[in-house]
Amino acid sequence: MSEVILYLKAEQNAEVMEKDVYVKDIASVYCSDSDVRRKAKELKIHHFREGERKRQVISVLKIIELIEKECPDVMVFSMGENATLIELVNVNKHKGTVQMLKLIFVALISFFGTGFTIMAFHNDISINKLFAGVYEMVMGYPSDGYSILEVSYSIGLALGIVLFFNHVGGRRLTKDPTPIEVEMRVYETEVNKALIETADREGKTVDPS
Secondary structure: OOOEEEEEEEOOEEEEOOOEEEHHHHEEEEEOOHHHHHHHHOOEEEEOOOOOOOEEEEEHHHHHHHHHHHOOOEEEEEOOOOEEEEEEOOHHHHOOHHHHHHHHHHHHHHHHHHHHHHHHHHHHOOHHHHHHHHHHHHHOOOOOOOOHHHHHHHHHHHHHHHHHHOEEOOEEOOOOOOHHHHHHHHHHHHHHHHHHHHHHHOOOOEOOO
C-alpha cells in the first residue's frame, strides 16, 4: 500500500477555550484522503491539568508522532512552525463591569497621555514663536493673535491623527493595517518566539516521547 501524504501547517500561537487541545485547534491539515484528514484533525495533543501553567509549547514533532501512530501509512510534511504556543483562555473572565472599567481607564490614559505629549513637544520647540515669526516674515507685520497658521496646523494635526489610526469612530478608512497594528503584530511575534525559545531551553516543550 502506497503512503498517503498529509500536509501540516502549524500556527505560531493559538488560544483555546477548552482544556482538551486537538490538532485542528493549532494547525491546518490537508490530505487527499478525507478519512486520514479527519482523523488527524481530531487527534488530541494536550490536556490542561488543574494547576498547570496556562501556556504550553507543543513541538510539531510531537504532533507528527501522534499522526503517524494513529495512521501508520501516512507521510507527514510540516509546512509551518516548528513549535506552537498554546494558551488556555477563560472567556468569561474578560466580561463584565471590571473589564469595561479597564477599557475606559486605558482609553483615558491614551487620550490624555497623547495630548500631553503633543503639548509638551509644541512647548519644547516654542511653536507659538515659530508661527509668529513665519507670519511676520510673510505678512510684514506681527500677528495680533491666532492666525491662519495655527488654525491650519490644528486641522492638519487632527486629520493626520485620523489617517494614522485609519479609523473614524468604528469605521476603518482603508483596508491597510495601521502602523500601530503592524507594530503590535511584530511585538506579538517576537513575544511568541521568546516564550517558545525559553520553554525549549528550560526543557518544558512537549516533545515526542
